[in-house]
Amino acid sequence: xxxxxxxxxxxxxxHEALQDVSCEVMAGxxxxxxxxxxxxxxxxxxxxxxxxxxxRGSVVVNGQNLSSLGETALAVLRRNIGFVFQDHxxxxxxxxxxxxxxxxxxxxxxxxxxxxxxxxxxxKVGLLGREKAMPVTLSGGEQQRLxxxxxxxxxxxxxxxxxxxxxxxxxxxxxVLDLFLSFNRVGVTVLLSTHDEAAAxxxxxxxxxxxxxxxxxxxx
Amino acid sequence: MSPWLRLxxxxxxxxxxxxxxxxxxxxxxxxVIALAVALPVLAYVIVGNATRAAGSFxxxxxxxxxxxxxxxxxxxxxxxxxxxxxxxxxxxxxxxRGKALEELKASSHLADLLAQLDRNPLPxxxxxxxxxxxxxRLSAVRADWLTLPRVDQVSADFEWAEKLxxxxxxxxxxxxxxxxxxxxxVLLVVGHLIRLQVVTQREEIALSQLVGATAAxxxxxxxxxGVLQGMAGGALALGVAAMxxxxxxxxxxxxxxxxxxxxxxxxxxxPEGVVIVGSVVxxxxxxxxxxxxxxxxxxxxxx
Numbered sequence: 001x002x003x004x005x006x007x008x009x010x011x012x013x014x015h016e017a018l019q020d021v022s023c024e025v026m027a028g029x030x031x032x033x034x035x036x037x038x039x040x041x042x043x044x045x046x047x048x049x050x051x052x053x054x055x056r057g058s059v060v061v062n063g064q065n066l067s068s069l070g071e072t073a074l075a076v077l078r079r080n081i082g083f084v085f086q087d088h089x090x091x092x093x094x095x096x097x098x099x100x101x102x103x104x105x106x107x108x109x110x111x112x113x114x115x116x117x118x119x120x121x122x123x124k125v126g127l128l129g130r131e132k133a134m135p136v137t138l139s140g141g142e143q144q145r146l147x148x149x150x151x152x153x154x155x156x157x158x159x160x161x162x163x164x165x166x167x168x169x170x171x172x173x174x175x176v177l178d179l180f181l182s183f184n185r186v187g188v189t190v191l192l193s194t195h196d197e198a199a200a201x202x203x204x205x206x207x208x209x210x211x212x213x214x215x216x217x218x219x220x
Numbered sequence: 221m222s223p224w225l226r227l228x229x230x231x232x233x234x235x236x237x238x239x240x241x242x243x244x245x246x247x248x249x250x251x252v253i254a255l256a257v258a259l260p261v262l263a264y265v266i267v268g269n270a271t272r273a274a275g276s277f278x279x280x281x282x283x284x285x286x287x288x289x290x291x292x293x294x295x296x297x298x299x300x301x302x303x304x305x306x307x308x309x310x311x312x313x314x315x316x317r318g319k320a321l322e323e324l325k326a327s328s329h330l331a332d333l334l335a336q337l338d339r340n341p342l343p344x345x346x347x348x349x350x351x352x353x354x355x356x357r358l359s360a361v362r363a364d365w366l367t368l369p370r371v372d373q374v375s376a377d378f379e380w381a382e383k384l385x386x387x388x389x390x391x392x393x394x395x396x397x398x399x400x401x402x403x404x405x406v407l408l409v410v411g412h413l414i415r416l417q418v419v420t421q422r423e424e425i426a427l428s429q430l431v432g433a434t435a436a437x438x439x440x441x442x443x444x445x446g447v448l449q450g451m452a453g454g455a456l457a458l459g460v461a462a463m464x465x466x467x468x469x470x471x472x473x474x475x476x477x478x479x480x481x482x483x484x485x486x487x488x489x490x491p492e493g494v495v496i497v498g499s500v501v502x503x504x505x506x507x508x509x510x511x512x513x514x515x516x517x518x519x520x521x522x523x
């Protein structure tokens with residue numbers, strides 16, 4: 001589903017975030033990327049979901065080599081990958097409903113379809129009653145789940161989450177991880193990162209450890 | 221509805237919400253566009269009317285030859301033959317003194333005065349259209365014809381026609397320059413308005429791009445916003461120009477009726493109006509496009 005071959009990423013400032021990373025994530029797999037802060041986990045996830053481009057090597061997602069795609073094709077590819085951002089990236093001047101509906105608006109979905117899918121996504125994360133709420137009135141755990149609802153509203157084949165349990169208490173973290181497990185159970189490829197390996201242990205799945213921009217263990 | 225059509229409908233609705241959401245800024249932009257467009261439109265209408273009026277005068281050089289008051293028809297025939305013999309003459313028109321009087325009576329308010337005269341004060345005359353515009357040759361011809369027997373006066377009224385056509389060409393150029401300057405103003409006004417919009421929506425744009433919006437998706441509502449502003453501003457400009465013209469027309473009517481002439485300013489034709497509003501919309505679209513593209517490049521560089 002996702003193949004990294006000798007991938008390197010160097011940022012404009014000269015910082016080498018990833019070096020010589022090769023690995024493969026199979027369809028329907030659940031992969032946990034672990035490692036200390038600044039090891040390159042976020043970069044790995046952004047490259048895997050077409051948000052950023054590799055400096056060297058190739059990233060192939062769903063059979064498409066991302067480095068050969070133009071900006072427009074890359075944007076369209078991102079519609080089929082749900083991304084849960086570390087900092088949520090919710091629009092605070094929009095209701096919960098509008099936040100979740102954004103990806104559907106971009107894709108030009110009809111009103112009926114948008115209504116159906118937004119309701120289904122909010123229902124899945126347990127926020128169906130809060131659709132009119134503004135994000136500031138939601139708790140940290142609820143904001144995280146709203147962000148997940150937005151990521152799954154397009155029914156993507158791949159779901160990527162960057163530190164989804166980062167700032168949550170144990171109970172909320174558990175609820176969020178259970179959500180990812182339930183998506184994985186119905187066939188969604190799930191890729192998530194955490195700096196707290198112990199918290200991610202109950203998830204199972206394969207663990208990829210990244211340290212100083214290099215893959216440490218668990219690859220192919 | 222196809223997704224493509226729906227995307228455009230949603231972009232238009234978005235644009236309308238942005239216009240309606242900040243009525244003051246939208247109204248100011250519309251007014252600035254309207255004034256910037258109304259000015260050259262007004263100039264265009266006035267110069268167009270003046271050019272048409274000037275064109276109704278025969279701009280070919282003419283030499284008018286007036287015979288002495290007591291010249292006979294026989295004298296006139298002899299002079300006519302001499303005039304026609306000149307190679308510079310293109311056409312010679314004889315205006316018998318009786319006909320000249322009738323025309324004068326019909327075309328002026330002097331009928332009463334003329335009726336009191338016991339004899340016709342007008343001489344036989346010829347109006348000769350010339351083949352050449354060369355001032356030296358024309359004045360040589362004029363001098364020659366002055367020496368013909370029974371000829372009293374020879375007037376060459378070609379210089380003012382030449383001057384008039386130069387003046388109208390100058391005015392047309394001035395209007396073209398005005399159009400170019402104010403078109404740039406429309407471009408800048410719309411560009412600035414859209415730039416402010418893009419900057420305030422920066423967060424939403426960045427997020428939209430992350431979840432799959434293409435550059436075209438991001439641009440679309442802003443382009444519609446520009447088009448809406450352009451349409452409103454262009455239409456308002458025609459209204460302002462129409463009011464200006466009808467106000468000028470009132471003055472012109474009052475002025476010309478005292479001279480017995482009936483001049484009327486004609487406003488734009490329907491196709492001209494469509495072309496003007498269409499051009500303003502295109503300018504607004506271009507301004508919006510440049511502005512969004514520039515801001516998106518800046519976002520990308522900052523990210």
